[in-house]
Amino acid sequence: MTVSLEQLRRCHFAVDLGAARTRVYVKGAGLVVDQPSVAAVNNRSGALIAVGDLAEQMTGRTPGYIRVVRPISGGTVVDIEMAQRMLRHLLGEKTRRALRRKPRLRAAACTPHAADPLATRATIETLVGLGARRVVLVDTLIAAAVGCGLPVERPEATMIMVCGAAATQVAVLSLGSIVTAERIPVGGEAVDRAIVQHLRHAHQLMLPSQSVRPLQVALSASGLAQHGPASAEIHGRDVVTGLPRTVRVDTAAVRVAIQTPLTAVLDGIGKVLRDCPPDLVADLADRGMVMVGGSALLPGFDQMLRQATGMPVHIAERPDVCAAEGLGAMLEGRVEPLLLNPLAA
Incomplete structure (x- = not known):
């Protein structure tokens, strides 16, 4: 492992700060x-009104004095103070009290691959504000693989392949380290935007923000595959009149709109394989690739990658929580490192 497993075993809690969801x-x-x-904030008083599921339900439905904010973008903390307040409320008083009793509280956190120093510093300061005396950072790719x-060892x-909301990360691992990796700035949010733009241009329909993700599944039981219902009814707001309207959308056209941003993901996979040593690529011909992350659940995404690469593509059993579970496994000491001791002369 790039990160010392011994240091991780001393940590008391681990945080996976994602653009879509936070896991502890x-x-x-x-x-x-x-x-x-x-998080939802009262603009007048600055008070935190709601966090998590309740705050997400408020998105696009609040009066002027309530603001819904996302303090994490692309796996990077963009508002340290708000991220700390959000984490405190998500943890709850009972859990925070139990953590405060720990002498020299230590924390672990996931960071995107090749994150810049400012992004890693923001993550560290967020957890230090929660009382952590020391913060150990783990690459999201390694945590998800574990x-x-x-x-991994x-x-x-x-x-x-970690399919996040704001970015997709692809890597080949060996001996507990990353051999080659690529971070592609295309994720689930890019797919959502592609659907919204298609409906706006083709049907002059503005789709509610919380209806985009269910639409991806509702369009077809097979998602990106070619077979399925030819059309689907979508409810939204007319761009010109502002009145509610229902239109029948051609699913084939929406599938084309979804595939356009995913082309960048295929290019990233190709670059990783080209930069990888031939012996490791030969291993992947049989073993294939594992998809994790919330956007890996997009129906038909794995089938599309399988056809494009010719490799086996598998979706993890619980792809959305793999990174957090990997951090937990390292905290609990369930990962045994491969010992590479120097040979005696």
Whole structure:
């Protein structure tokens, strides 16, 4: 491992700060928080009104004096103070009191691959504000690979793709380290925007923000695959008149709109494979790639990648929580490192 497993075993809790959801794993208690990374604030008083699921339900439905904010964007903390307030409320008083009793509280956190120093500093300051005396950072790719049970420590290739809300990360791992990796600025939010733009241009329809993700599943039981219902009824607001309107959308056209941003993901996978040593690529021909992250659940996405790459593509059992579970496994000492001791002369 790039990060010392011994340091991780000393940590008391781990945080996976995602653009879509925040997850907290407490040592000995398991995954205690799995909520959207959203907070609602009263503009007049500055008071925090709601966090998590309730705040997400308020998106687009609040009066002028209530503001819904997302303090995390692309796996990076963009508002440290708001992220700290959100985490405090998500953890709850009971969990925070238990953590405060720990002598020299230590925390672990996921960071995107090749994150810049300002982004890592923001993550550290967020957890220090929660009382952590020391923060250990783990690459999201390694944490997710451990969480979905890949043999990260062995001298063989394992390929993983973390499909996040704001970005997609692809990497080939061997001997507990990243051999080659690529971060593509295309995620679930880009797919949502592609659907919204298609409906706006083709049907002059503005789609409610919370209806985009269910639409991806409702369009077809097979998602990006070619077979399925030819059309679907969509409710939204007319761009010109502002009145509510229902239109029948051609699912084939929406599938084309969805595939356009995903082309960048295919290019990123190709670059990772080109930069990878031939011996490791040969391993991947049989073992294939594992998809994790919330956007991996987009129906038909795995089938599209399978056809484009010719490799086996698998979706992890619980793809949305793999990174948090991987951090938890390292905290609990369930990961055994491969010892590479120097040979005696």
